[in-house]
Amino acid sequence: MKHNLQFDFITDKAKNTLTIRREFLADQQLVWDCYTKSELLNQWFAPKPLTTKTKSMDFREGGHWHYAMIDPNGTEYWGLTEYLKIEPIDFYTALDAFTNAEREINKDLPRAEWLVTFSEKDGNALVETVVTYKSLADLETVIQMGMEQGMISTLEKLDELLLTIKK
Amino acid sequence: MNSMRRDIFQAIADPTRRAIIALVAVHAMTPSALAEHFDTTRQGISKHLKILTECQLVKQEHQGREIYYQLEIDKMKEIDNWLEQFRKIWETRFQQLDDLLLTIKKK
Numbered sequence: 001m002k003h004n005l006q007f008d009f010i011t012d013k014a015k016n017t018l019t020i021r022r023e024f025l026a027d028q029q030l031v032w033d034c035y036t037k038s039e040l041l042n043q044w045f046a047p048k049p050l051t052t053k054t055k056s057m058d059f060r061e062g063g064h065w066h067y068a069m070i071d072p073n074g075t076e077y078w079g080l081t082e083y084l085k086i087e088p089i090d091f092y093t094a095l096d097a098f099t100n101a102e103r104e105i106n107k108d109l110p111r112a113e114w115l116v117t118f119s120e121k122d123g124n125a126l127v128e129t130v131v132t133y134k135s136l137a138d139l140e141t142v143i144q145m146g147m148e149q150g151m152i153s154t155l156e157k158l159d160e161l162l163l164t165i166k167k
Numbered sequence: 168m169n170s171m172r173r174d175i176f177q178a179i180a181d182p183t184r185r186a187i188i189a190l191v192a193v194h195a196m197t198p199s200a201l202a203e204h205f206d207t208t209r210q211g212i213s214k215h216l217k218i219l220t221e222c223q224l225v226k227q228e229h230q231g232r233e234i235y236y237q238l239e240i241d242k243m244k245e246i247d248n249w250l251e252q253f254r255k256i257w258e259t260r261f262q263q264l265d266d267l268l269l270t271i272k273k274k
Contacts, residue, residue, distance in 0.1 A: 007261070008204040009254045013179060018253075022261050026268040034264055034271075044267045047259035143253050 006126065016139065018131040023124050032118050032124040038065065046070070050077075055101070061086050066103050077145075080105065081114075091117040098145070109145070110138035150166035172188060175246060178222040183207065184215050191225055195237035 006023040024031050032042045038057035045053040046069040053076075055066045063083050068076040080097045094116070098109040105111075115130045133139045179185055183205060190196060190204060198216060202209045216236055219225040224242045228235045 005265075007258070009257065011250050014185065016180075017188055020257055022257075024261075024264065024268055026272065030268060031264075034267060040267065040271075042180070044260065044263035047256050048263065109248040136176040139253075140249065143271065146253065146256055 005124070006121070011139075015113055016133045016136055018087060018129075018133075018139070020131075023121055023126050026125055027123075028118050028120050028125045029089050031127060035116065035118075035127070036088075036092070038067075041067070055103075059083060059086070064103075066099065066159065068101070076101065077104075086135070091115065105142045110134060110141050112138070112142070175222045175224065175242065178218050178224055181215070183211075187212070187215055187219065187236075188224065188243075191236050192238045195228060195232050195235035197235055201236070240264055264271070 006021060008019065008021040010019040011017070012019070034044065036059050038054040041057075042052045042054055044052075045067070049071045051071050051163045053068045053070055055068065057063075057067075059065070061083055065081040065083075066078070067080075068078050070076050078099045078101055080099045080103060082095045082097070084093045086092045089167065094114045095111055096114060097111050098106040098108070110133060112134075113115065113132045115129075115132075117128045119126045119128075133142070186204070187201060198209055198212050201216075202212045205212060205236060216225065220227060220236075222242070223239050225236045226239050228237060229248065
Protein backbone atom coordinates (compact mmCIF):
# COMPACT_ATOMS: atom_id res chain seq x y z
CA MET A 1 0.00 0.00 0.00
CA LYS A 2 1.37 3.40 -0.93
CA HIS A 3 0.67 6.40 1.24
CA ASN A 4 1.36 10.01 0.43
CA LEU A 5 2.92 11.08 3.67
CA GLN A 6 3.95 14.70 4.01
CA PHE A 7 7.71 15.24 3.82
CA ASP A 8 9.19 18.75 3.76
CA PHE A 9 12.88 19.44 3.80
CA ILE A 10 13.57 23.16 3.90
CA THR A 11 16.99 24.77 4.25
CA ASP A 12 17.18 28.41 5.20
CA LYS A 13 20.66 29.52 4.17
CA ALA A 14 20.14 32.93 5.78
CA LYS A 15 19.17 31.58 9.21
CA ASN A 16 21.36 28.43 9.03
CA THR A 17 18.38 26.24 9.80
CA LEU A 18 17.10 23.00 8.48
CA THR A 19 13.38 22.35 8.86
CA ILE A 20 12.21 18.80 8.33
CA ARG A 21 8.53 17.89 8.55
CA ARG A 22 7.33 14.32 8.26
CA GLU A 23 3.97 12.64 8.74
CA PHE A 24 3.73 9.12 10.17
CA LEU A 25 0.94 6.55 10.06
CA ALA A 26 0.68 6.25 13.82
CA ASP A 27 -0.59 8.24 16.77
CA GLN A 28 1.42 10.95 18.44
CA GLN A 29 2.18 8.90 21.58
CA LEU A 30 3.68 6.01 19.62
CA VAL A 31 5.88 8.28 17.48
CA TRP A 32 6.98 10.17 20.62
CA ASP A 33 8.05 6.83 22.12
CA CYS A 34 10.05 5.99 18.99
CA TYR A 35 11.95 9.27 19.39
CA THR A 36 12.53 9.11 23.12
CA LYS A 37 13.07 5.45 24.10
CA SER A 38 16.49 4.05 23.32
CA GLU A 39 15.28 0.51 22.59
CA LEU A 40 13.10 2.00 19.82
CA LEU A 41 15.64 4.60 18.62
CA ASN A 42 18.10 1.71 18.18
CA GLN A 43 15.79 0.29 15.55
CA TRP A 44 15.58 3.29 13.22
CA PHE A 45 17.88 6.22 13.94
CA ALA A 46 21.00 5.33 11.95
CA PRO A 47 20.29 5.30 8.21
CA LYS A 48 21.04 2.05 6.38
CA PRO A 49 23.49 0.37 6.17
CA LEU A 50 24.49 1.77 9.56
CA THR A 51 22.99 0.45 12.79
CA THR A 52 22.40 2.20 16.12
CA LYS A 53 23.72 1.13 19.52
CA THR A 54 22.85 2.95 22.76
CA LYS A 55 25.48 3.22 25.46
CA SER A 56 23.38 5.28 27.87
CA MET A 57 19.99 6.96 27.80
CA ASP A 58 18.61 9.30 30.43
CA PHE A 59 15.62 11.04 28.87
CA ARG A 60 14.98 14.01 31.15
CA GLU A 61 15.81 17.72 31.11
CA GLY A 62 19.58 17.88 31.62
CA GLY A 63 19.89 14.22 30.64
CA HIS A 64 21.38 12.71 27.49
CA TRP A 65 21.41 9.95 24.88
CA HIS A 66 24.89 8.56 24.12
CA TYR A 67 24.93 6.30 21.11
CA ALA A 68 27.02 4.94 18.27
CA MET A 69 26.21 4.51 14.62
CA ILE A 70 28.03 1.43 13.38
CA ASP A 71 28.95 0.84 9.75
CA PRO A 72 29.05 -2.64 8.14
CA ASN A 73 32.81 -2.86 8.85
CA GLY A 74 32.17 -2.40 12.56
CA THR A 75 33.49 1.18 12.75
CA GLU A 76 31.68 3.13 15.45
CA TYR A 77 30.74 6.80 15.10
CA TRP A 78 29.75 8.21 18.47
CA GLY A 79 27.13 10.87 19.01
CA LEU A 80 25.52 12.62 21.94
CA THR A 81 22.16 14.30 22.37
CA GLU A 82 21.83 16.50 25.44
CA TYR A 83 18.21 17.17 26.38
CA LEU A 84 17.38 20.71 27.39
CA LYS A 85 13.61 21.02 27.62
CA ILE A 86 11.02 18.24 27.49
CA GLU A 87 7.25 18.58 27.24
CA PRO A 88 5.79 15.06 26.69
CA ILE A 89 4.33 14.28 24.09
CA ASP A 90 4.51 17.68 22.37
CA PHE A 91 8.14 18.74 22.04
CA TYR A 92 11.73 18.56 23.23
CA THR A 93 14.83 20.63 22.59
CA ALA A 94 18.36 19.25 22.55
CA LEU A 95 21.97 19.94 21.66
CA ASP A 96 23.83 17.40 19.57
CA ALA A 97 27.56 16.64 19.49
CA PHE A 98 30.13 14.28 18.03
CA THR A 99 31.88 12.34 20.82
CA ASN A 100 33.98 9.26 21.46
CA ALA A 101 32.99 6.08 23.29
CA GLU A 102 33.85 7.81 26.60
CA ARG A 103 31.31 10.56 25.88
CA GLU A 104 34.01 13.22 25.47
CA ILE A 105 32.75 15.89 23.08
CA ASN A 106 34.82 16.58 19.95
CA LYS A 107 35.14 20.35 20.16
CA ASP A 108 36.44 20.64 16.58
CA LEU A 109 33.12 19.47 15.17
CA PRO A 110 29.97 21.59 15.07
CA ARG A 111 27.08 21.32 17.50
CA ALA A 112 23.53 22.11 16.54
CA GLU A 113 20.35 22.87 18.47
CA TRP A 114 17.30 20.72 17.83
CA LEU A 115 13.65 21.57 18.38
CA VAL A 116 11.46 18.55 17.75
CA THR A 117 7.70 19.16 17.82
CA PHE A 118 4.99 16.49 17.66
CA SER A 119 1.39 17.10 16.65
CA GLU A 120 -1.71 15.33 15.31
CA LYS A 121 -2.66 15.61 11.63
CA ASP A 122 -5.81 13.84 10.40
CA GLY A 123 -5.23 10.95 12.79
CA ASN A 124 -1.55 10.71 11.87
CA ALA A 125 1.43 12.10 13.74
CA LEU A 126 3.34 15.06 12.33
CA VAL A 127 6.90 15.63 13.50
CA GLU A 128 8.69 18.89 12.82
CA THR A 129 12.42 19.01 13.42
CA VAL A 130 14.20 22.36 13.29
CA VAL A 131 17.98 22.07 13.44
CA THR A 132 19.89 25.32 13.93
CA TYR A 133 23.58 25.46 13.05
CA LYS A 134 25.94 28.26 14.01
CA SER A 135 26.90 28.75 10.37
CA LEU A 136 26.41 27.24 6.94
CA ALA A 137 30.00 26.02 7.13
CA ASP A 138 28.96 23.95 10.17
CA LEU A 139 26.15 22.38 8.20
CA GLU A 140 28.59 21.56 5.40
CA THR A 141 30.91 19.86 7.92
CA VAL A 142 28.02 17.72 9.16
CA ILE A 143 27.17 16.71 5.58
CA GLN A 144 30.85 15.90 5.05
CA MET A 145 30.77 13.66 8.15
CA GLY A 146 27.78 11.87 6.64
CA MET A 147 29.87 11.19 3.55
CA GLU A 148 32.75 9.85 5.63
CA GLN A 149 30.46 7.64 7.64
CA GLY A 150 29.25 6.05 4.45
CA MET A 151 25.66 7.18 4.82
CA ILE A 152 25.49 9.12 1.60
CA SER A 153 27.75 7.29 -0.82
CA THR A 154 25.92 4.04 -0.17
CA LEU A 155 22.60 5.68 -0.86
CA GLU A 156 23.96 7.05 -4.11
CA LYS A 157 25.09 3.57 -5.07
CA LEU A 158 21.63 2.27 -4.32
CA ASP A 159 20.11 4.94 -6.54
CA GLU A 160 22.44 3.95 -9.35
CA LEU A 161 21.57 0.31 -8.87
CA LEU A 162 17.85 1.03 -8.97
CA LEU A 163 18.33 3.03 -12.15
CA THR A 164 20.15 0.12 -13.78
CA ILE A 165 17.46 -2.31 -12.76
CA LYS A 166 14.70 -0.11 -14.15
CA LYS A 167 16.49 0.04 -17.52
CA MET B 168 38.23 19.53 -2.87
CA ASN B 169 36.90 19.44 0.64
CA SER B 170 38.45 22.78 1.58
CA MET B 171 37.04 24.26 -1.62
CA ARG B 172 33.53 23.13 -0.71
CA ARG B 173 33.96 24.54 2.74
CA ASP B 174 34.93 27.88 1.25
CA ILE B 175 31.74 27.98 -0.78
CA PHE B 176 29.62 27.59 2.32
CA GLN B 177 31.63 30.23 4.12
CA ALA B 178 31.28 32.54 1.14
CA ILE B 179 27.50 32.40 1.19
CA ALA B 180 27.31 32.58 4.98
CA ASP B 181 27.94 36.36 4.78
CA PRO B 182 24.74 38.45 4.35
CA THR B 183 26.37 41.04 2.04
CA ARG B 184 27.73 38.32 -0.22
CA ARG B 185 24.34 36.64 -0.31
CA ALA B 186 22.81 39.97 -1.35
CA ILE B 187 25.46 40.35 -4.08
CA ILE B 188 24.63 36.86 -5.35
CA ALA B 189 20.94 37.78 -5.44
CA LEU B 190 21.69 40.94 -7.44
CA VAL B 191 24.04 39.42 -10.01
CA ALA B 192 21.65 36.49 -10.42
CA VAL B 193 19.24 38.90 -12.14
CA HIS B 194 21.82 40.39 -14.49
CA ALA B 195 25.58 41.04 -14.70
CA MET B 196 26.69 44.12 -12.77
CA THR B 197 29.80 46.27 -12.31
CA PRO B 198 31.29 46.77 -8.81
CA SER B 199 30.20 50.43 -8.80
CA ALA B 200 26.63 49.55 -9.72
CA LEU B 201 26.64 46.93 -6.96
CA ALA B 202 28.07 49.38 -4.41
CA GLU B 203 25.01 51.63 -4.86
CA HIS B 204 22.91 48.90 -3.23
CA PHE B 205 24.98 48.78 -0.04
CA ASP B 206 26.20 51.02 2.73
CA THR B 207 29.76 49.85 2.19
CA THR B 208 32.54 51.35 0.06
CA ARG B 209 33.40 50.18 -3.42
CA GLN B 210 36.54 48.61 -1.95
CA GLY B 211 34.36 46.67 0.48
CA ILE B 212 32.29 45.35 -2.40
CA SER B 213 35.45 44.47 -4.34
CA LYS B 214 36.67 42.42 -1.37
CA HIS B 215 33.41 40.45 -1.32
CA LEU B 216 33.56 39.99 -5.11
CA LYS B 217 37.11 38.68 -4.80
CA ILE B 218 35.98 35.97 -2.34
CA LEU B 219 32.97 35.07 -4.50
CA THR B 220 35.22 34.89 -7.60
CA GLU B 221 37.75 32.68 -5.80
CA CYS B 222 34.98 30.29 -4.85
CA GLN B 223 33.79 30.44 -8.47
CA LEU B 224 30.35 31.56 -7.37
CA VAL B 225 30.57 34.57 -9.68
CA LYS B 226 32.63 35.13 -12.82
CA GLN B 227 34.07 38.25 -14.41
CA GLU B 228 33.31 39.43 -17.87
CA HIS B 229 35.21 42.32 -19.47
CA GLN B 230 33.13 44.68 -21.57
CA GLY B 231 35.30 47.54 -22.80
CA ARG B 232 36.84 49.16 -19.75
CA GLU B 233 34.23 47.81 -17.37
CA ILE B 234 34.25 44.50 -15.49
CA TYR B 235 30.86 42.91 -15.07
CA TYR B 236 30.16 40.20 -12.53
CA GLN B 237 27.67 37.45 -13.13
CA LEU B 238 26.45 34.35 -11.31
CA GLU B 239 28.02 30.94 -11.87
CA ILE B 240 24.82 28.93 -11.83
CA ASP B 241 26.58 25.53 -11.75
CA LYS B 242 28.30 26.37 -8.46
CA MET B 243 25.05 27.34 -6.82
CA LYS B 244 23.59 24.05 -8.00
CA GLU B 245 26.50 22.25 -6.37
CA ILE B 246 25.45 23.63 -2.99
CA ASP B 247 21.91 22.42 -3.57
CA ASN B 248 23.27 19.01 -4.52
CA TRP B 249 25.02 18.83 -1.16
CA LEU B 250 21.80 19.61 0.63
CA GLU B 251 20.02 17.02 -1.49
CA GLN B 252 22.43 14.38 -0.17
CA PHE B 253 21.49 15.36 3.35
CA ARG B 254 17.81 15.07 2.50
CA LYS B 255 18.38 11.48 1.40
CA ILE B 256 19.80 10.54 4.80
CA TRP B 257 16.64 11.80 6.45
CA GLU B 258 14.44 10.02 3.92
CA THR B 259 16.10 6.69 4.70
CA ARG B 260 15.87 7.31 8.43
CA PHE B 261 12.14 8.07 8.21
CA GLN B 262 11.43 5.01 6.06
CA GLN B 263 13.01 2.94 8.81
CA LEU B 264 10.75 4.62 11.36
CA ASP B 265 7.74 3.86 9.13
CA ASP B 266 8.72 0.17 9.18
CA LEU B 267 9.22 0.18 12.93
CA LEU B 268 5.82 1.82 13.55
CA LEU B 269 4.19 -0.80 11.34
CA THR B 270 5.88 -3.63 13.26
CA ILE B 271 4.85 -2.21 16.64
CA LYS B 272 1.23 -1.73 15.55
CA LYS B 273 0.99 -5.33 14.33
CA LYS B 274 1.99 -6.68 17.75
